[in-house]
Amino acid sequence: MSVELKTCPFCGSGGKMVHPMGQWTSKGYGQDGSRISCTSTECYVMTTAYYGETQDADAITAWNTRAYEPDQAKIAELQAEVERLKSTIAELEKR
Secondary structure: OOOOOOOOOOOOOOEEEEOOOOEEEOOEEEEOOEEEEEOOOOOOOEOOOEOOOOHHHHHHHHHHOOOOOOOHHHHHHHHHHHHHHHHHHHHHHHO
């Protein structure tokens, strides 16, 4: 399963899968889990550890989830409209 990880939402670095060992869980000590951690040595962001059959997929989903993802096409459209309006204003000011 090859899933692309998004960049860190705080610093922009990459993310990597980490399998912490010996974590305390509600099921007891010693459960191996999965989490995604930022690859930057200056950023300590990571997901919580996930356990069970879908632990890798759950960690990836958590890492790749963003509160808001901007619509890049709409942003480009609005920026073009701003430039068009600036040009119109400049033409009107010349009159």
